[in-house]
Amino acid sequence: MVAFARSPVTAVLGPTNTGKTHLAVERMCGHSSGMMGFPLRLLAREVYDRVVAIKGPAQVALITGEEKIVPPHARYFLCTAESMPITGDYAFVALDEAQLGADPERGHIFTDRLLRARGREETMILGSASIARTVKALVKDVEIIGRPRFSTLSYAGAKKLSRLPKRSAIVAFSAEEVYAVAEMLRRFRGGAAVVMGALSPRTRNAQVQMFLNGEVDYLVATDAIGMGLNLDVAHVAFASLRKFDGRRTRRLTVSEMAQIAGRAGRHHKDGTFGSLGGED
Structure with a gap:
C-alpha cells in the first residue's frame, strides 16, 4: 500500500496501463468530495459512469464542453480540464494526463490546473514519467511515485x-x-x-x-x-x-x-x- 501522508500533492507518473487513473478514482471515492480533470470528454464520461456505480447518480456530476449533469447535491465532479470548477472546495483533486501542459494549444489550461487546482486534503497529478523534472520544478514539496506498466x-x-x-x-x-x-x-x-x-x-x-x-x-x-x-x-x-x-x-x-x-x-x-x- 502506497503511503500518501508525506505530501499533500502526489504525482503518480508512468507509461500507459499502469493503473494511475484507477488509483486516483479509488482515492477520490475514499474522500467526502472530489474532482478529477481529464483531457477527453469520453474519458470524463467513462470515469463518471464508474463513480456513479460506486456512489450513485445523485452524488456525481459530469461537466464537459458538451455535457453537463450536475445534481443539486453532487459531491464528486468528473470534468474535462477546461471545465474544472477550480474555485470550489473539494477534499480531493486530480489532474490526468498532466504532460499536456506541453501542448501548443491546450498547454496553458493544463499548466494552470497543475499550478492551481488543489484538494483540501489530497491532490494527485497523473501523467507520463517524462514530466517528472517539470513537476518538481513547478510544484513545491511534491512527492513523485513511479508506476511500472502491468503488461508487455x-x-x-x-x-x-x-x-x-x-x-x-x-x-x-x-x-x-x-x-x-x-x-x-x-x-x-x-x-x-x-x-x-x-x-x-x-x-x-x-x-x-x-x-x-x-x-x-x-x-x-x-x-x-x-x-x-x-x-x-x-x-x-x-x-x-x-x-x-x-x-x-x-x-x-x-x-x-x-x-x-x-x-x-x-x-x-x-x-x-x-x-x-x-x-x-
Missing part, C-alpha cells in the same frame, strides 16, 4: 488491413482517413466503430459501446484514444505517422507514439502495435 508491449511490424487481429484499433489523423479506413474495414471484416471528436457525445458513446460489447472487433479513431480510454484493445495499428498539429504537418514524436501504442494490452494482458501495410 511488443512491436508486431506492418500488417495489411485485411489481416489485422481482432480487437485492433487503427489510429488515423484526419476525419477523411478515419472514414476511409472504416469503410475498407467494413468491406474486409464486416464492421468497425468510429471514434473522433467531431462526433456528437451520443454517437461517440454509442460507437465506444459497440466496440466494448464485442458487436464489432475493430475501432478506427483519431489519436485521442491515446489519452487514457480503457477500450480492451489487443493491437494498435498506425495508419500514418504524420499529423497536422494545428500549425503544421509533422511526424509524431516518440512520446506521442508511445502514448498511443500503449493503449494496446489491458491490465496484465500483453499488447502489440505496428503500422498499417498496403492493400490486398
Whole structure:
C-alpha cells in the first residue's frame, strides 16, 4: 500500500496501463468530495459512469464542453480540464494526463490546473514519467511515485488491413482517413466503430459501446484514444505517422507514439502495435 501522508500533492507518473487513473478514482471515492480533470470528454464520461456505480447518480456530476449533469447535491465532479470548477472546495483533486501542459494549444489550461487546482486534503497529478523534472520544478514539496506498466508491449511490424487481429484499433489523423479506413474495414471484416471528436457525445458513446460489447472487433479513431480510454484493445495499428498539429504537418514524436501504442494490452494482458501495410 502506497503511503500518501508525506505530501499533500502526489504525482503518480508512468507509461500507459499502469493503473494511475484507477488509483486516483479509488482515492477520490475514499474522500467526502472530489474532482478529477481529464483531457477527453469520453474519458470524463467513462470515469463518471464508474463513480456513479460506486456512489450513485445523485452524488456525481459530469461537466464537459458538451455535457453537463450536475445534481443539486453532487459531491464528486468528473470534468474535462477546461471545465474544472477550480474555485470550489473539494477534499480531493486530480489532474490526468498532466504532460499536456506541453501542448501548443491546450498547454496553458493544463499548466494552470497543475499550478492551481488543489484538494483540501489530497491532490494527485497523473501523467507520463517524462514530466517528472517539470513537476518538481513547478510544484513545491511534491512527492513523485513511479508506476511500472502491468503488461508487455511488443512491436508486431506492418500488417495489411485485411489481416489485422481482432480487437485492433487503427489510429488515423484526419476525419477523411478515419472514414476511409472504416469503410475498407467494413468491406474486409464486416464492421468497425468510429471514434473522433467531431462526433456528437451520443454517437461517440454509442460507437465506444459497440466496440466494448464485442458487436464489432475493430475501432478506427483519431489519436485521442491515446489519452487514457480503457477500450480492451489487443493491437494498435498506425495508419500514418504524420499529423497536422494545428500549425503544421509533422511526424509524431516518440512520446506521442508511445502514448498511443500503449493503449494496446489491458491490465496484465500483453499488447502489440505496428503500422498499417498496403492493400490486398
